[in-house]
Amino acid sequence: MKPPRHPEVRAKRASKGDGAQANKKPKKLDAVTLEVIRNALPAIANEMAADLQRTSYNMMIYEVRDFCTSLVNTRGELIAQNVGGVSHFVADLGVIVTDGLARYGAKGFAEGDVIITNHQAVAGQHLNNIVIYMPYFYKGELLLFAMVRAHWIDVGGMSTGFGAGPSVADPWLEGLQLDQLKIYQAGKRNETLYRVLKDNIRFPESSLGDMKSQMAACRLALRRMSELFDKYGRDTVLDAIAQIFAETERKCRNVVEKLKDGVYEAASFIDHDGVKRDERVPIHAKVSIDRGSMIIDLSRCSAERKAAINSRTYAAARVAYKALTGPLEPVNEGSFRALKVIIPEGSVMMARYPAPMAGWSVIVPTVVDTIIKALGPAMTDRVPAGHHGLLGGSIVFFGVHPQTKRRFVVQSIEGGGWGGRPAEDGESATVSVCQGDVRNASIEGIELKCPVIIERRALRIDSGGAGKHRGGLGLDTCVRNLVDGRWNFDHPRREQCPPWGLWGGQPGSHGDFLLRLPGENDFRSMEAPHYPVPVDAEVIVRTGGGGGWGNPLERDAASVRNDVIEQLVSRRVAAETYGVVLRDDLTLDEAATAARRNALRSAAKRGSGQ
DSSP states (O other), X not given: OOXXXXXXXXXXXXXXXXXXXXXXXOOOOOHHHHHHHHHHHHXXXXXXXXXXXXXXXXXXXXXXXXXXXXXXXXXXXXXXXXTTOOGGGTTSSHHHHHHXXXXXXXXXXXXXXXXXXXXXXXXXXXTTEEEEXXXXXXXXXXXXXXXXXXXXXXXXXXXXXXXXOTTOOSHHHHOOXXXXXXXXXXXXXXHHHHHHHHHTOSOXXXXXXXXXXXXXXXXXXXXXXXXXHHHHOHHHHHHHHHHHHHHHHHHHHHHHHTSOXXXXXXXXXXXXOSSSTTSOEEEEEEEEEEXXXXXXXXXXXXXXXXXXXXXXXXXXXXXXXXXXXXXXXXXOXXXXXXXXXXXXXXXXXXXXXXXXXXXXXXXXXXXXXXHHXXXXXXXXXXXXXXXXXXXXXXXXXXXXXXXXXXXXXXXXXXXXXXXOOSSSOOOSSBOOTTSTTOOOOXXXXXXXXXXXXXXXXXXXXXXXXXXXXXXXXXXXXXXXXXXXXXXOOOOOOOSSSOOOOBTTOOOOOOOEEEEEOTTOSSOEEOOOSSXXXXXXXXXXXXXXXXXXXXXXXXXXXXXXXXXXXXXXXXXXXXXHXXXXXXXXXXXXXXXXXXXXXXXXXXXXXXXXXX
């Protein structure tokens, strides 16, 4: 067994590369040149993303957008990432570079090298998230790497779809483990490795096609970087990058400096880890603010689990910090320089290989929410209520197509509700805070390629938590399979810790998987991996709603009436929770509403002992 490889340890062992440039004070650049380079770098990452989407084989990439494209220097510092790239990938690219340099050395890379990796000892995620990266040399000097992490639909083992899920016992059952391997060396393909990949993947035409798309995106980045270096020169570009890092750090510090210094804490949990179902998985965030610096301490989160919800990542802390300090700004290493993250070895989020990590992303969005919840008292005018807090409702159904006799897999990520905000309602049917610009697959695309019918995709009435500003709504997506196959219902829940409300707002509803077999009248809740079903089984993939913000009795009565008309809120909840009385023709009864609200306020005071 390989020893644990921790990000901070690996960084110290990495090659110096452009370290001398990074350590010296950057030369002051003229404003025009700086702005051109500032915008050119994320533009290159965005062009990589467009190229990847245009050429990929897998709906999870070209439609759902489950990927990120980036530029990383030889110190493992993030230069740029595509806008809308999967947010929780931002923490785990630099560690791959520093680990690769520790493995090969700076002189161990050559032009034309292509490295493939997904190993959980380095950046612990599910094995489907494959990283392809290529070194960039300018006049013989290794300066940076172009990188693409993208979701393959299969890497062998139990990985089909979104991965094996929390119940898989170890990485070997999950799929192929690829540890910093050169699939191309100096431009020549490693035929043995290529054949191993091809022979151990259920959908080699898709996954290997996606690999070639990732390589094409990286090659595009190398060309664009050469154009940039040729135009402005090595020193100017590197000085600009250093200055961009420094300015981004300053912007983030400026935001944090406006908050009151102190220590803020919050706790939450998920109901269970998918294996030990009678035990909660605790989550705790301690946030310390001191003159513009922030420490996010996740030491009191759960220890690593036997269930596969473990990871090795700073993603939760970095996503929360970025959302608080500069959500609309391009991301780079400077975005996190004023942040210190504490996660001890052996934590569920810094698990030691070979702890299973197939369901690595299960708790990350809830950890992000918990960090933000902790800062609620310091940012009352900005912090929202809790969102659905899971990585969407995953649609995963697979089998053999009766006409082509080829394997198929249906995949989509269904969004849920976000929490109400200080000035407006939460968004509905939106993926989690960790997923960037990921979106659900189109009904037309799914039905065209796979033998299923999407019976409906609709907002769930009353799923958003009540509040002055209502939580966003979750979805019910009903799928009927036209052939026998297997569904993946393997996902921990948040029934006991639903998306919380703030300042008197009520919690949102939780998600679920529901199954109705042919001949049955009712749907039943399901939790099972790779569950076999016959033809004409129906499944509802249900996503949670967001929590409400503020007292529901303070919500504008006309807004409640409009919610009822739009079938976002039922007449029962309008009357019982919001205190809004509507006539049979759905006009507002203002007098009855005022009386009803007064009665509810009085009852609330009596209940609280006031």
